[in-house]
Amino acid sequence: MSEFKTAPASWWVVASREFRQLVHNRAYIITTIIGLLLLIGLSFVPALIDYLASRDAADPVEVVVITGPEWQPEAGEPRALVQELTQALGSIPAAFRPSWHFVSPAESQESAVRSLPPGADWARTQAQLDPLVKEGRIDAYIWIGKEEGSLKVRFTRKEVSNTEIGFVRAVVEPVAALYRAREAGLSPEQIATISVPTLVEGRDVSPRFSDRAQVFSEILTYFLLIALYMAAILYGNMIAMGVVQEKSSRVVEMLVSAARPIHILIGKVLGIGLAGLLQFGIWTAGGLVITLSSGQLQRLLPLENGASLLAAIPLPILLYFTLFFLLGYFLYAVLNAGFASMASRVEEMNAVMFPTITLIIIAYFLAFSSFTRSDNLLAVIGSLIPFFTPMVMFTRVILTPVPAWQVALSIVLTLLTILLAARLYHANILRFRRVSWKEAWRALRNGEKLPGV
Amino acid sequence: MGLAVREVSKSFGDIAAVRKVSLDVPPGMIYGLIGPNGAGKTTTMRMIMTILNPDRGEITWKGQPVRKVASRYFGYLPEERGLYPNMTIREQLRFFAALHGISGPGVDREIDEWIARLDLTEHATKKVEELSKGNAQKVQFVAALLHHPELLILDEPFSGLDPVNVRLLKEALVSLATQGTTILFSTHRMEHVEELCQRMALIRGGQIVVEGTVDEVRRSTGRMLLRLQVDGGRDGTVELLRSFAELPAPRHTPAGWEVEVPAGFDPQQVLRQAVATGATVTRFEVTPPSLEDVYITIMGGEAGNE
Numbered sequence: 001m002s003e004f005k006t007a008p009a010s011w012w013v014v015a016s017r018e019f020r021q022l023v024h025n026r027a028y029i030i031t032t033i034i035g036l037l038l039l040i041g042l043s044f045v046p047a048l049i050d051y052l053a054s055r056d057a058a059d060p061v062e063v064v065v066i067t068g069p070e071w072q073p074e075a076g077e078p079r080a081l082v083q084e085l086t087q088a089l090g091s092i093p094a095a096f097r098p099s100w101h102f103v104s105p106a107e108s109q110e111s112a113v114r115s116l117p118p119g120a121d122w123a124r125t126q127a128q129l130d131p132l133v134k135e136g137r138i139d140a141y142i143w144i145g146k147e148e149g150s151l152k153v154r155f156t157r158k159e160v161s162n163t164e165i166g167f168v169r170a171v172v173e174p175v176a177a178l179y180r181a182r183e184a185g186l187s188p189e190q191i192a193t194i195s196v197p198t199l200v201e202g203r204d205v206s207p208r209f210s211d212r213a214q215v216f217s218e219i220l221t222y223f224l225l226i227a228l229y230m231a232a233i234l235y236g237n238m239i240a241m242g243v244v245q246e247k248s249s250r251v252v253e254m255l256v257s258a259a260r261p262i263h264i265l266i267g268k269v270l271g272i273g274l275a276g277l278l279q280f281g282i283w284t285a286g287g288l289v290i291t292l293s294s295g296q297l298q299r300l301l302p303l304e305n306g307a308s309l310l311a312a313i314p315l316p317i318l319l320y321f322t323l324f325f326l327l328g329y330f331l332y333a334v335l336n337a338g339f340a341s342m343a344s345r346v347e348e349m350n351a352v353m354f355p356t357i358t359l360i361i362i363a364y365f366l367a368f369s370s371f372t373r374s375d376n377l378l379a380v381i382g383s384l385i386p387f388f389t390p391m392v393m394f395t396r397v398i399l400t401p402v403p404a405w406q407v408a409l410s411i412v413l414t415l416l417t418i419l420l421a422a423r424l425y426h427a428n429i430l431r432f433r434r435v436s437w438k439e440a441w442r443a444l445r446n447g448e449k450l451p452g453v
Numbered sequence: 454m455g456l457a458v459r460e461v462s463k464s465f466g467d468i469a470a471v472r473k474v475s476l477d478v479p480p481g482m483i484y485g486l487i488g489p490n491g492a493g494k495t496t497t498m499r500m501i502m503t504i505l506n507p508d509r510g511e512i513t514w515k516g517q518p519v520r521k522v523a524s525r526y527f528g529y530l531p532e533e534r535g536l537y538p539n540m541t542i543r544e545q546l547r548f549f550a551a552l553h554g555i556s557g558p559g560v561d562r563e564i565d566e567w568i569a570r571l572d573l574t575e576h577a578t579k580k581v582e583e584l585s586k587g588n589a590q591k592v593q594f595v596a597a598l599l600h601h602p603e604l605l606i607l608d609e610p611f612s613g614l615d616p617v618n619v620r621l622l623k624e625a626l627v628s629l630a631t632q633g634t635t636i637l638f639s640t641h642r643m644e645h646v647e648e649l650c651q652r653m654a655l656i657r658g659g660q661i662v663v664e665g666t667v668d669e670v671r672r673s674t675g676r677m678l679l680r681l682q683v684d685g686g687r688d689g690t691v692e693l694l695r696s697f698a699e700l701p702a703p704r705h706t707p708a709g710w711e712v713e714v715p716a717g718f719d720p721q722q723v724l725r726q727a728v729a730t731g732a733t734v735t736r737f738e739v740t741p742p743s744l745e746d747v748y749i750t751i752m753g754g755e756a757g758n759e
Binding site: 004251252253254255257259 | 531593
């Protein structure tokens with residue numbers, strides 16, 4: 001008799017059947033491959049942006065600095081101004097800094113630029129230099145001088161963007177301040193005192209996580225919402241389809257003669273969930289390999305290697321993520337199974353799938369709306385309604401402090417909803433006809449199980 | 454002690470599907486449950502399988518409540534046939550064996566044995582959706598017994614099968630019973646019961662009407678039939694029978710002329726009379742009515758509603 005072995009528990013037998021059926025399913029394989037190709041495609045986007053940016057960076061813009069009338073009290077020394085502007089430019093963070101290179105007229109290749117005397121007024125400068133810019137012989141020039149008693153700055157290029165004007169302002173302002181200080185007769189020491197930069201610090205009176213954790217929590221919240229939404233729709237549909245097919249093919253009666261309906265349900269949800277996890281795992285691994293190999297991640301987050309990525313996520317965030325993802329998957333999966341059990345033929349699928357899909361979509365939008373205002377009334381109420389809890393409560397918990405009783409209550413309510421949906425499944429799987437909402441409700445209320453056909 | 458069903462009742466809403474049904478199926482016996490559609494056969498079987506819970510009454514197997522033993526020790530072929538359409542026969546059978554808690558190379562070997570025995574070899578690697586209805590039904594039958602159930606419950610196992618497959622299935626049932634498997638099946642075809650069953654029950658409107666051995670059920674109406682055939686063909690036999698004023702008009706059946714024996718009438722007088730007239734008697738038989746007759750007598754008009 002050693003030839004016969006005790007098989008694993010029935011829910012595991014069901015789960016492994018579901019898993020095997022799904023991973024051999026053509027649609028599943030195609031979805032996995034398309035997802036991976038999409039990821040590879042997406043991984044080229046940052047590289048493309050980099051390339052475009054680097055093409056810009058490779059072409060530094062040479063900006064000729066022209067000192068207009070009454071600029072330098074020490075009688076027009078453009079070289080000093082070039083230095084001051086270059087210094088001011090250097091104080092802009094490297095990631096945003098335009099690739100400008102300031103030169104004095106004397107350094108220019110163009111004789112028409114070199115011949116422009118210091119303190120040239122605007123009319124003359126414009127007349128002499130604009131044609132050169134138009135013809136592309138010089139990239140740009142900046143004119144700084146006094147007109148009608150006040151300081152005026154003009155930046156000239158073939159095309160000037162608003163962003164560039166912003167940079168010009170940022171670069172000129174500290175230089176102008178120095179100029180005014182000198183004009184007011186302050187000594188170099190006094191000027192040095194007033195030009196000490198002010199230290200600015202941002203403070204958060206209800207801090208949740210460190211800065212890096214904040215980045216993670218936001219990324220993870222987006223990830224959970226999108227992953228849960230996809231899983232709920234994609235795999236929920238498969239679960240509903242499986243339930244209806246088992247009913248329409250009548251194999252369900254063979255199943256319930258061998259295993260308890262709750263075990264069949266658990267096995268089904270688990271098996272399809274594991275196949276889904278495998279798919280997500282393949283995508284995540286693929287994404288990580290691509291990101292790590294192209295070095296994108298290190299630039300995004302200063303990490304040594306991929307292994308420390310997980311370690312860098314604060315434990316509470318990771319736990320919440322796991323908890324709410326599982327809760328959400330099981331909730332929507334069992335809801336799908338419960339509603340699907342009310343249909344008896346595949347043609348009736350859409351009608352019974354409608355409630356779950358609607359709930360998932362509402363939850364998704366509610367969660368995104370609470371992303372910006374995660375402590376408003378709508379988010380609080382939404383997070384306590386079991387159908388929305390996994391997405392909305394997760395968003396709240398990650399982004400703002402939530403009272404523990406609310407978290408506990410929402411989890412308990414969600415678990416109760418899962419149980420109720422499981423009972424709906426149990427009550428309807430042997431009714432081989434379309435079950436009305438009234439009948440389903442009566443069965444639930446009376447705790448009826450498996451009434452006859 | 455085998456299967457004991459004690460005063461079991463089950464209602465769905467206002468409809469009483471099964472009312473105080475009691476059955477005893479001793480171990481190793483083939484037991485037939487006979488009745489028209491809607492009589493409560495399927496509901497009774499589902500309650501034995503613990504797919505449904507009885508409202509009242511109890512069901513035990515070898516003294517144990519069925520709830521504890523059904524999934525491991527019972528095998529079930531539901532009336533509504535169903536398998537996974539996109540799995541092959543072998544995968545499917547392996548799955549159901551595992552679901553009943555048994556796996557290993559022994560199961561694989563037995564699957565092959567049953568596939569050969571039920572004439573399914575050429576379909577073994579096919580998916581169920583490619584099979585004919587009869588073949589799918591045989592696969593489902595195997596799925597119900599791979600875990601060596603002590604009690605096999607078959608709801609209308611022969612319906613939809615051609616005579617060759619009915620024969621294969623009957624042989625399988627007899628050999629299983631010989632090996633000690635207890636079998637309870639439902640049908641509304643009397644010849645299956647007469648051929649296979651030691652005991653049977655007639656069920657109607659959710660209640661057991663008659664229960665006992667096939668012979669007891671046949672005698673349960675109290676009616677007796679006289680079958681007679683004498684040389685000289687039709688006229689001789691009919692004339693002879695008509696000479697008894699107490700006898701009703703005879704009917705012609707494939708087995709000869711048949712007449713209902715009224716209470717208090719001694720059929721031996723007919724034989725004596727025949728011998729006295731010098732006729733050669735080729736058939737003289739006093740027998741209870743066939744099961745089919747009993748069934749029709751008991752079910753009355755209801756049987757015709759199917």
